Amino acid sequence: MRLAKDRADADYIFEAGSLEETEMLAAYLARRSKAGTVIALDGDLGAGKTAFSQLFAKHLQVRDTVNSPTFTLIKEYEGRLKLYHMDVYRLSLEEADELGLDEYFYGEGVSLVEWASIIEEILPPELLEIYIETESAATRKFYLIGHGQPYEAWVHSLRENGVMLHE
C-alpha cells in the first residue's frame, strides 16, 4: 500500500499537550481495535511512537512492560487481544518481506508498526496511518489518515466528536 505521508492530507489532527492527552488518543484507538487492526506509526526519532504504543498497550489491557522493539524487531504481548509491536527501523524492505509479516497483520491480534513507511510496499491496504510531529518538549501533533474501513469511520468520528473519554 501507499501511505499518504503528506501531513496536509491528514483526515484529523490530534494535538496532545501532554503525555496524558496522548493517552486519551491511545485509549480511544485501543478501545476500537479488534483482531487484524493495523496502525502504521511514523515520525522522527523521539517523536513518541514507542510512548504511544506503551499507552495503547495499557488500554489493550497488556500487563507486561512494553519496551522499544528497535532491537527485537517484533514483540508479542497478551492483552484483551494479542499485541504485535514492531519496529522496522533497522530492516530493509527485503528483510522485512522475508519475515512474513502478513501472519501478524492478518492474525488474531493488533499490529503497531514503528517506522512503517520503510515497509509501506508490504503493509496491508487497510490501516490507520499516524504521523507524529514534535511541537515542544511535551506537545505532539498526531496526523491521522484512515485507509479503508473501519479506520475511515474512526477518523470521521474523531473529527465529529473528538476523543471522548466516556461513551
Ligand SMILES: Nc1ncnc2c1ncn2[C@@H]1O[C@H](COP(=O)(O)OP(=O)(O)OP(=O)(O)O)[C@@H](O)[C@H]1O
Ligand atoms: N505528548 C507526548 N506524547 C508522546 N510522548 C511524549 C509526549 N510528551 C513527551 N513525550 C516523551 O517523548 C519521548 C518519546 O520517545 P519515544 O521513544 O516514544 O519516541 P519514538 O518515536 O519511539 O523514537 P524512536 O524513533 O527512537 O523509536 C518519551 O520520552 C515521551 O515520554
Ligand SMILES: [Mg+2]
Ligand atoms: Mg520507538
